[in-house]
Amino acid sequence: MASAIPGTTTTNNSINNINNNSNSNNNPPQNVGQNVSTIQKSISAISGAFMTSLLVTPLDVVRVRLQSQQPASATASLPMGTTPRLGYSTLGANGGSSAVTACCREVFFSRGWSVNGTTVQCDYIPYESAAIEGGVCAAEETTKRSFQGTWEGLRKIARYEGVTSLWRGLSPTL
Amino acid sequence: MAVPANVIYFVGYDTLRTSLPSAIPQTLAPLIAGMSARTFAVAAISPLELFRTRLQAYHPTENRSSFRTVLNGISSLVREQGIRSLWRGLELTLWRDVPFSGIYWTGYEYLRHKLKDYEVFRRGGETGFFEEAFTAGWMSGTFAAFVTQPFDVSKTRRQVYTTVTQGSEVTGTLKLMGMIRRDEGIRGLWKGFVPRMLKVAPACAIMYHPCSLYDELANV
Numbered sequence: 310m311a312s313a314i315p316g317t318t319t320t321n322n323s324i325n326n327i328n329n330n331s332n333s334n335n336n337p338p339q340n341v342g343q344n345v346s347t348i349q350k351s352i353s354a355i356s357g358a359f360m361t362s363l364l365v366t367p368l369d370v371v372r373v374r375l376q377s378q379q380p381a382s383a384t385a386s387l388p389m390g391t392t393p394r395l396g397y398s399t400l401g402a403n404g405g406s407s408a409v410t411a412c413c414r415e416v417f418f419s420r421g422w423s424v425n426g427t428t429v430q431c432d433y434i435p436y437e438s439a440a441i442e443g444g445v446c447a448a449e450e451t452t453k454r455s456f457q458g459t460w461e462g463l464r465k466i467a468r469y470e471g472v473t474s475l476w477r478g479l480s481p482t483l
Numbered sequence: 484m485a486v487p488a489n490v491i492y493f494v495g496y497d498t499l500r501t502s503l504p505s506a507i508p509q510t511l512a513p514l515i516a517g518m519s520a521r522t523f524a525v526a527a528i529s530p531l532e533l534f535r536t537r538l539q540a541y542h543p544t545e546n547r548s549s550f551r552t553v554l555n556g557i558s559s560l561v562r563e564q565g566i567r568s569l570w571r572g573l574e575l576t577l578w579r580d581v582p583f584s585g586i587y588w589t590g591y592e593y594l595r596h597k598l599k600d601y602e603v604f605r606r607g608g609e610t611g612f613f614e615e616a617f618t619a620g621w622m623s624g625t626f627a628a629f630v631t632q633p634f635d636v637s638k639t640r641r642q643v644y645t646t647v648t649q650g651s652e653v654t655g656t657l658k659l660m661g662m663i664r665r666d667e668g669i670r671g672l673w674k675g676f677v678p679r680m681l682k683v684a685p686a687c688a689i690m691y692h693p694c695s696l697y698d699e700l701a702n703v
Binding site: 372375470 | 489490494497531534535536538539540542549635636639640643644674675677678679681682685686
């Protein structure tokens with residue numbers, strides 16, 4: 310910590326002396342060092358976290374979308390006479406046995422539906438539960454917006470929902 | 484969220500790392516410290532993580548406030564299933580993050596020492612500890628992300644959806660992962676690995692530099 314400017318050397322030394330004196334009088338010097346390191350670490354952690362969040366939030370959005378969108382590869386045919394209903398996807402890997410749907414998402418997020426006092430659930434068995442009635446699944450819309458890859462995801466989200474959607478979730482992150 | 488989480492994590496890691504009894508072998512100390520610090524951090528921010536995941540998964544079909552829509556969804560979830568549902572997905576988050584931390588820190592310290600020993604980044608008299616820390620963090624982080632990816636997929640599913648089979652919700656981690664594997668193939672369990680992997684490098688470059696730098700200075 311020696312100063313490069315000759316004129317300031319004495320001042321620094323006297324400050325150091327004062328610090329040393331007060332340290333020896335009150336508490337051991339290691340404590341001071343410990344506190345500084347914790348504060349320094351916190352500050353660097355905070356600023357680091359802030360910058361990282363800004364940079365990686367779009368990747369987070371794409372990641373969560375990739376994980377939560379239904380498989381776009383297969384389009385299961387609907388059983389005869391069945392209209393697609395909220396909560397049941399018309400898309401699914403093997404006829405929709407585990408189809409998780411945009412409609413489920415809709416249900417789960419927005420209205421918190423309750424039919425006959427039971428919570429609406431996204432069912433793994435299509436077309437059987439009586440829990441969800443009415444409403445047509447926006448399957449086509451979802452297909453158009455679904456994606457396979459990271460770059461494709463970034464592009465599609467920006468195009469269909471606006472560039473700011475890529476930073477969704479940044480505010481709770483910060 | 485990232486801010487309090489990282490403060491808890493880094494300070495916790497640092498405190499535990501230095502205060503663990505010396506009976507614990509040197510190789511296990513970062514593992515234990517990393518895992519415990521991560522557990523505290525994850526549990527503390529779990530409700531916010533739930534909110535954020537739902538917000539990011541939500542894509543509006545109508546023009547309405549996604550923030551409020553998601554908030555309403557969560558409040559009805561709490562009304563129907565109790566306050567504990569705010570920590571929905573915590574178990575899976577821990578399954579993802581605790582092994583991640585353990586693998587990450589162990590690999591990080593191991594690789595950093597190896598890089599230092601073999602003088603990979605030494606130029607002239609300088610040690611190049613930023614390069615060492617970054618490379619070690621990046622390699623270790625990518626590996627840890629790959630290993631824990633199935634838990635990441637399951638965590639997102641659990642936080643966003645209620646998966647029901649035969650009338651009751653699937654809560655078991657292995658059962659949920661088994662269903663994903665059965666219906667979407669083994670690749671289904673590694674969904675979102677690429678964006679997650681891409682996050683590792685900037686996180687290492689920005690996040691771990693100051694800390695490693697400080698460690699380096701403190702150890703001298």
